[in-house]
Amino acid sequence: MENVRFGIIGVGNIGTVHTRYLLAGKVPEARLTAVCDNNPAKHEAIRQLVGEQIPVYSDAESMLKSGLIDAVIVATPHYAHPELSMLAMRHGIHTLCEKPAGVYTAQVREMNEFARHSNVVFGMMFNQRPNPLYQKVKDLIDSGELGEIRRSNWIITNWYRSQSYYNSGGWRATWKGEGGGVLLNQDPHQLDLWQWLVGMPVRVRAFCQFGKHRQIEVENEVTAYAEYANGATGVFITTTAEAPGTNRLEIAGDRGKVVVEEGKLRFWRLRESETEFNARWQNGFGEPECWEVTIPVAAECSEHYVITANFAAAVLHGTPLIAPGTDGINGLTLSNAMHLSTWLDDWVDLPIDEARYLSLLQERIATSVEKTSENRTLDASGSW
Amino acid sequence: MENVRFGIIGVGNIGTVHTRYLLAGKVPEARLTAVCDNNPAKHEAIRQLVGEQIPVYSDAESMLKSGLIDAVIVATPHYAHPELSMLAMRHGIHTLCEKPAGVYTAQVREMNEFARHSNVVFGMMFNQRPNPLYQKVKDLIDSGELGEIRRSNWIITNWYRSQSYYNSGGWRATWKGEGGGVLLNQDPHQLDLWQWLVGMPVRVRAFCQFGKHRQIEVENEVTAYAEYANGATGVFITTTAEAPGTNRLEIAGDRGKVVVEEGKLRFWRLRESETEFNARWQNGFGEPECWEVTIPVAAECSEHYVITANFAAAVLHGTPLIAPGTDGINGLTLSNAMHLSTWLDDWVDLPIDEARYLSLLQERIATSVEKTSENRTLDASGSW
Numbered sequence: 001m002e003n004v005r006f007g008i009i010g011v012g013n014i015g016t017v018h019t020r021y022l023l024a025g026k027v028p029e030a031r032l033t034a035v036c037d038n039n040p041a042k043h044e045a046i047r048q049l050v051g052e053q054i055p056v057y058s059d060a061e062s063m064l065k066s067g068l069i070d071a072v073i074v075a076t077p078h079y080a081h082p083e084l085s086m087l088a089m090r091h092g093i094h095t096l097c098e099k100p101a102g103v104y105t106a107q108v109r110e111m112n113e114f115a116r117h118s119n120v121v122f123g124m125m126f127n128q129r130p131n132p133l134y135q136k137v138k139d140l141i142d143s144g145e146l147g148e149i150r151r152s153n154w155i156i157t158n159w160y161r162s163q164s165y166y167n168s169g170g171w172r173a174t175w176k177g178e179g180g181g182v183l184l185n186q187d188p189h190q191l192d193l194w195q196w197l198v199g200m201p202v203r204v205r206a207f208c209q210f211g212k213h214r215q216i217e218v219e220n221e222v223t224a225y226a227e228y229a230n231g232a233t234g235v236f237i238t239t240t241a242e243a244p245g246t247n248r249l250e251i252a253g254d255r256g257k258v259v260v261e262e263g264k265l266r267f268w269r270l271r272e273s274e275t276e277f278n279a280r281w282q283n284g285f286g287e288p289e290c291w292e293v294t295i296p297v298a299a300e301c302s303e304h305y306v307i308t309a310n311f312a313a314a315v316l317h318g319t320p321l322i323a324p325g326t327d328g329i330n331g332l333t334l335s336n337a338m339h340l341s342t343w344l345d346d347w348v349d350l351p352i353d354e355a356r357y358l359s360l361l362q363e364r365i366a367t368s369v370e371k372t373s374e375n376r377t378l379d380a381s382g383s384w
Numbered sequence: 385m386e387n388v389r390f391g392i393i394g395v396g397n398i399g400t401v402h403t404r405y406l407l408a409g410k411v412p413e414a415r416l417t418a419v420c421d422n423n424p425a426k427h428e429a430i431r432q433l434v435g436e437q438i439p440v441y442s443d444a445e446s447m448l449k450s451g452l453i454d455a456v457i458v459a460t461p462h463y464a465h466p467e468l469s470m471l472a473m474r475h476g477i478h479t480l481c482e483k484p485a486g487v488y489t490a491q492v493r494e495m496n497e498f499a500r501h502s503n504v505v506f507g508m509m510f511n512q513r514p515n516p517l518y519q520k521v522k523d524l525i526d527s528g529e530l531g532e533i534r535r536s537n538w539i540i541t542n543w544y545r546s547q548s549y550y551n552s553g554g555w556r557a558t559w560k561g562e563g564g565g566v567l568l569n570q571d572p573h574q575l576d577l578w579q580w581l582v583g584m585p586v587r588v589r590a591f592c593q594f595g596k597h598r599q600i601e602v603e604n605e606v607t608a609y610a611e612y613a614n615g616a617t618g619v620f621i622t623t624t625a626e627a628p629g630t631n632r633l634e635i636a637g638d639r640g641k642v643v644v645e646e647g648k649l650r651f652w653r654l655r656e657s658e659t660e661f662n663a664r665w666q667n668g669f670g671e672p673e674c675w676e677v678t679i680p681v682a683a684e685c686s687e688h689y690v691i692t693a694n695f696a697a698a699v700l701h702g703t704p705l706i707a708p709g710t711d712g713i714n715g716l717t718l719s720n721a722m723h724l725s726t727w728l729d730d731w732v733d734l735p736i737d738e739a740r741y742l743s744l745l746q747e748r749i750a751t752s753v754e755k756t757s758e759n760r761t762l763d764a765s766g767s768w
Contacts, residue, residue: 150626153539157636160671162661168668205589207609207617213662221535223609223617225591233591233607235619242534242636243661244652244674246643252541252626268628277546277627278597284552284762287544290628378668
């Protein structure tokens with residue numbers, strides 16, 4: 001094939017974004033050949049968006065079987081991601097899944113097992129991974145420039161969401177509709193980047209606040225503390241109810257410190273490692289010589305089409321994926337662990353007790369109340 | 385009296401600092417008229433420091449009774465602070481106590497009660513309070529410019545201390561000698577400022593790491609999470625084993641955000657409060673208009689003599705104290721709560737169970753091992 005024929009399942013806020021850049025030809029090796037949304041009331045608007053030439057399906061399987069598409073972007077509400085991704089793979093369709101990979105790790109583990117035995121390309125829409133800022137942090141860590149990691153801290157509080165945002169969809173910010181709040185909807189990027197950069201912790205103690213300053217049933221503020229196998233510690237702080245928010249990632253290593261904030265990366269490099277300095281220093285006060293180093297970072301870019309282009313190249317040429325689909329379980333594990341720690345008011349060791357998590361989630365789903373709402377599609381441009 | 389005659393109890397690292405600026409006349413309304421150190425081996429060096437005219441005592445009470453001093457700075461190891469402060473007050477001597485106020489709140493509560501019934505001026509050496517950066521943060525909070533506080537975060541990891549620092553005194557970083565590590569020795573300033581700015585929490589969950597990257601028995605890395613009566617949350621992160629460290633305080637309120645870092649204060653002010661915006665906004669995505677505002681802050685200064693000058697003015701003219709002595713219990717309560725939460729591996733409600741804290745501390749004191757060491761006086765210039 002010369003280019004990859006894409007379908008999209010779910011033309012809501014984010015599905016509309018994918019539709020637009022594919023129609024605009026932002027991914028030369030891809031084209032949009034079908035879309036699907038299970039809400040017929042939206043079909044007229046979708047028709048306006050995609051024009052007369054592209055079929056609009058109500059049923060995902062019909063589109064997957066149509067022969068019109070080679071690949072699909074799954075952009076439905078979170079709960080359906082694993083099921084629809086597996087359905088696509090079953091039909092031999094390359095699958096690019098929106099974040100989060102799912103709502104609870106048990107279903108995502110099943111999806112990952114399924115993917116390992118299928119012959120399609122499976123990717124996750126982690127469009128912050130190709131962002132040159134985080135690529136460079138990854139580079140500093142993987143190359144040893146930062147030294148062994150000792151501490152990480154992410155304050156990600158610039159996911160501001162007003163009550164009217166939550167009211168825009170009855171399913172939004174409900175246990176039944178989303179299975180969580182800021183951890184499931186806004187933070188999957190940061191949770192993925194966090195584990196991609198510093199690895200997975202061995203245990204987590206988290207403090208979720210539910211419906212803080214908002215009339216919603218799920219968490220919209222979280223503080224989490226994590227401990228890693230090498231003794232490193234980490235903190236993750238997030239909220240949707242604060243303005244102006246902060247997005248500041250700090251990682252301290254044996255050889256220095258890196259901070260990403262306000263779209264800039266700053267790197268402080270020790271002339272000798274802290275361990276070496278501490279071993280030789282005999283003068284009481286005093287600390288390792290430290291240089292703030294200016295290092296080149298490409299212009300910031302975290303557009304979705306970068307992931308879609310990489311995914312198309314993986315299909316066509318076997319290019320390695322920036323964000324393999326099976327990686328999606330890691331950030332979700334952190335998210336589930338943070339819920340579980342709060343619900344149990346205790347430590348959670350990783351890997352988490354998936355059955356217990358699901359059982360406690362189901363208790364909440366059972367009493368979950370769909371908000372009365374307008375169910376409108378919002379303009380999500382620039383919101384991720 | 386025209387000026388205040390000061391004595392100093394304990395001429396170690398910090399006592400030497402006080403001695404020097406008093407001898408140098410940095411506090412016009414104060415002069416040094418006696419010093420005391422209970423280690424006779426140090427007297428020759430102290431004599432070199434203070435000259436022939438100023439008596440050097442071995443016994444605190446003898447100096448307090450000598451008639452040579454009106455006020456005293458208590459600069460001994462922490463455990464002795466309350467006892468010596470009370471001894472001074474008993475002799476009618478105005479008392480300026482070094483931080484921390486003590487090691488456990490039970491002894492500090494006793495000292496505060498004693499001070500309330502004495503007729504002397506009682507101050508704490510919290511020399512970061514007059515720092516114009518924190519004065520301005522306090523101003524922004526007290527005047528309502530920041531709005532109701534929602535979240536605070538202090539990363540204070542620039543208290544780098546090498547193993548050789550810890551080895552410089554056998555009592556250092558032992559349960560018996562200091563009763564704790566970074567929380568007792570380095571952080572009292574930040575713990576005091578934190579509570580001075582955002583108030584005291586209702587409960588704390590903390591994670592202390594003991595002897596991390598250092599051969600010491602006490603904590604030298606701490607992550608603490610705090611919850612406040614109004615629903616606000618806070619995080620405090622500290623370590624002595626990281627270079628280059630960070631000193632970043634962020635406070636988010638209903639009307640904006642303030643950040644103090646690298647000697648600069650930045651203030652973002654919302655045009656309308658988050659609460660008001662959220663109540664009126666109907667468009668889904670979108671957030672309150674925010675202005676970054678440049679506000680005047682005087683040049684940074686956190687020298688000890690500023691507190692000593694204020695204290696002398698309180699003695700001579702009744703000038704209000706910048707740091708009343710009875711305030712010392714607040715930061716210490718946070719410190720004790722962080723230890724206790726770690727030891728119990730559980731939440732600690734405030735006020736803490738003082739008897740339980742003391743009993744668990746005593747268990748540690750009982751097995752505490754004094755380090756073999758040089759017991760030397762370090763040059764502490766610029767270390768606070």
